[in-house]
Amino acid sequence: MNCTACTAPLDHAAQLCDACTHGLDVRLAELPGQYLLLASHLRPGAARGDGPVALVREAPLPCREDVLDMRATGGMVTVLEEWRAAMQDARGWGPPACTGSIERRIMAAARGLQLNLDWIAETFEGAGDLAREIRALAGQVNALLDPAPPTLSVGECAADLGGGDICGASLRVPHGSTTVRCRRCGTDYPPSTWLTLATGAWAPAGAAA
Ligand SMILES: [Zn+2]
Ligand SMILES: [Zn+2]
Known part of the structure; x- marks a missing residue:
């Protein structure tokens, strides 16, 4: 039996190893806050130390579309809600409610997955894909939040x-x-x-x- 996310050998029957379970837990806890932080990165250069404004002569783009996409329907909220729905379906539960602001929906979906983490790590057949997809999502978010792109x-x-x-x-x-x-x-x-x-x-x- 191997971890379905990282393929490390497991000493008992499960879907995820301890490291992948812990990583998923941390990322689910961090994503709602990172979603809020992204709002301050909608304007290029806004969070960067670009020096005196008078010396930055390039006209800034009106908005960063990559950040907008992550914050809109189809971005972070959809990834989390679809996985929460898949998890509830696998447990024989009805679909979760997806109401309120996108912030609230992200919080509810991430929390819903976290509360079922033990079951996910042990039993959920989609656990490996879930862990890998959330890791990729967190990687994208961190890249968007990085205040200093490589120069x-x-x-x-x-x-x-x-x-x-x-x-x-x-x-x-x-x-x-x-x-x-x-x-x-x-x-x-x-x-x-x-x-x-x-x-x-x-x-x-x-x-x-
Ligand atoms: Zn693993
Ligand atoms: Zn000079």
Whole structure:
């Protein structure tokens, strides 16, 4: 007998190992709060330390659709409610009520699954799929909540601010972008210059002329 989520061997007949059961329990407890937190991530950059607003010149997108999708019907609430309904059906119970705000529905569905966790881990035939799907859902939510998406460092700004005073601010390629603009002095660096910047072999235009 093996865990139906992670395939680890089990010493007694069950659907989930202790680790997968515990992980599912923690994620079900955390998801309702994370749903609320997502509301503060609807605007790009809202929760990020992007520096002085005047220096961030790109017009922000009106809304993050990936966050909207997670918060709407079909997102987190539907995954949780469908699993709660499948669990109740397998126990011979009627379908759960899905009423109220999405926040309340998420709380009720997650709580309903948590309250039956012992039975799920021992008996529920869908337990492995449930545990894996909730783990994937939590992974997506955490990625949406991550305040600092990965950026690529390409070196230091080589702009001459006047009189040989080199800017020197560190330059980063924003996630999903091919434009680098120095946040300190506003100099643009197209991709063709990144390698030169990164190797520190930059010759300021003024010095080369
Ligand atoms: Zn497992
Ligand atoms: Zn600069």
